[in-house]
Amino acid sequence: MDPNTILALAKRRGFFFPSFEIYGGMAGMFDYGPLGSSMKNNIEKLWRDHYVLGEGLAEIFSPIISPEEVFIASGHLSEFTDFSVQCTKCNQAYRADNLLEDVVDNPDSMSKEELHSAMTEHNIRCPSCKGELSEPESVNLMFKTMVGPLGGRDGYMRPETAQAMFFNFHLLYRFFREKLPFGIVQLGKGFRNEISPRQGITRLREFNMMEAEIFFDPDNKKWPGFEEVSSRKLRLLPDGAEEGEMSLEDAVGQGIIANEPLAYFMHVTRDILISAGLDEDKLRFRQHLKTEMAHYAADCWDCEALTGYGWLELVGIADRGCFDLQSHIDHSDAELTAFLRYPESKEVETTSVVPNLSALGPLFKGRAGVIADKLGNLSGEDIVRGVPVDVDVDGEIISIPPECFEVTTEKKTISGERIVPHVIEPSYGLDRILYTILDHNYHEVDDYVTLRLPITIAPVKFGVFPLMAKDGLDDTALSIDKKLRKKGILTYFDSSGTIGRRYARMDEAGTPFCITVDYESKEDGCVTVRDRDTKDQKRIKIDDVAGVAASLDDGSITFDKIG
C-alpha cells in the first residue's frame, strides 16, 4: 500500500501525525491521535496476553534516562558511536573506520586520535574525488543529557528497554525463586538520534518497544511448550540459503535456528502478529547475516513484513548469549549469576595454607600482611609440612619458616555452581507493527475505504447511531451507548449526517460493528447490528445488545452466529 495513502488516512482520522507541526515539525517524531493511542493500547494488551499471561513472564517498568555506566557496560557508548570524516572538496561523508578497513588492523576499535594519525600516515583521501578529508568526528546515536541541573552525572536516553532487565537480574532472579528459565518484559520508549529519519512512523527518533528477556541455563536451553508447537511451520529466509517453509523442529534439528526457545518465540511472534491482523503471506523470518549481527548477538532472526516501504523489520529475536550479564558483572562487580544445583552434591578435598599472623607479625613487621596474602594464595601442592617456603615479595625472595603457617586439609561439599545465564530476546517495534496493521488491512474500492482491523486491535469496537437524531431514537441510542461503555467496550456515538456517511466514517476508522436504532425499534424492541466487512445487517433485541456486543468483543461469537 502506498505510504502516502496510509499517512493521509492516519492524519485525517487521528491515528498518528507528525509532532510539533505548528512549529515546523521535527523529523522522526510522531504523535498518536485518539484512534492511534487506542490501537497502541490494544496492541500492547494483545502482546501482554501472550507474554505475561500466556508465557508467564513478569513485567517491569524502569527509567528512560540512565547513567553513562550502563552504556559503557552494554557497549552502546563505544559500539553505537561512529567516527565520520567528510571530504573538504565534495562534502561526501564517510565512516573513518571503513576507509581504514584494509589498511590497518581493527580500525573500529581505534580512538579518534589513532584514526586521525593512521589516516595521515597512510594518506587516506576521498574515495570518490581524491579530495582532502576532514579530521574524524565522533557521532553517537544516543541522546545525551545531564542528570542534575548543575552538572552532576552524564546520562543517556536508553536506546533499548533491555538493559534494565539485565542489571536488575539478581533481584528478578530472586522474584522467580532462583529457578531458570524465567523471563522479564518491559514495554516503553527507546531513543535513537537517527542521522536522517524518514519513512513516517517506521523510523522514529523516539519510539515504542515491547521487549522480553528470557534467561536460560546455557546447557539446557528449553522452554515449556515447544513440543506442542514443534510441527508448526514458519517461512524462513536463512543466511546463505533459500527461503522456504519449515517446521520448528526441522529448523532446530538441522541447525538452521540455533535452539528451541529461539524457534519457540519466533512462533509466538507469528501468532501475535497474525492475531493483530497481519497478512501471513506478507510475513517472513530472515536470519541476520554474520556481518550485520549486533555486537551482542549470537544468532538473530528478524520478523519482517512486506509493506509500502518494502520489507520492514518488525521484530528481532536474538540469542544474546551471556554478553550483557557478563558485561554488567565485569563493570559493576554485581553477582548477576544463577546458582545451578548439581543432581548430587560432590565431596571435594582441598588443601589450603593458613598464615599464622601471631608468628608472622613480630618476625616481618610491616611486610607481614603482604606475606600473609601471598601464603594464603598458595595451593596445597606448593607446600611441604615442616619445610620453609619461599615467597616473592616485590621481587625479593623471602624464606618463611614453617611455624608461620599451617597446612590444613578439609573436605567440602559442593552442591552446585554459579553460572551466567544465556538470554533470548524478542524485541518488538510497536510503531512499525501498528503501521503494518494499517497497511495490511487497508481496502479501497471505488474510493471507499475500509480498514479491516480485527476487533482486538480496532480502536473503536462499536459505532452507535440513532437513524435520526429525534423522536426519541437518539435517547435510545445514547442509553445503548452508555450500556456498552459500562461493560468496558469503547464505542463511538454519532447522530450527525446521513446514516451512510456515519457507516463510512466508522469503516474508515476500522470499527467492526455499528448498532443503529430506527423507527421500528419502538415497535419491535430491536436494533440493527451491521458488519463492517460484509455490510450485512441483523436485528437483535435491545435488551440483548450489551451481552451480544461483549461476546463479539471478546471473540466468543462471530457476527454470522448472532441474531
Place this chain on the structure above:
RNA sequence: GCAGAUGUAAUCUAGUCUGGUAGGAUUCAAGCUUCCCAAGCUUGCUGCUCGGGUUCAAAUCCCGGCAUCUGCACCA
C-alpha cells in the same frame, strides 16, 4: 549529513513565471428532510511552512531555517 525537487485549510488543488481583495472540490460543523450505506438543499468554520530582505505593496522575487519526497550515506 550531502545533492535535487517540493511546501496554499483536516485532505486534494488553482493562483507563483508576469507582485496588487487567495478561489474551487472534498472533509468537518449547524440546520431541513421517517435518512440503512459517502444522496440532496441551506448556512458556517478553518489556509499561503517559518524568519529575514527587496518593494508603496510579497502566496508570488531574493537569502536563511524547518519539514516532506527522491537518490547517496547511515540504520544495534
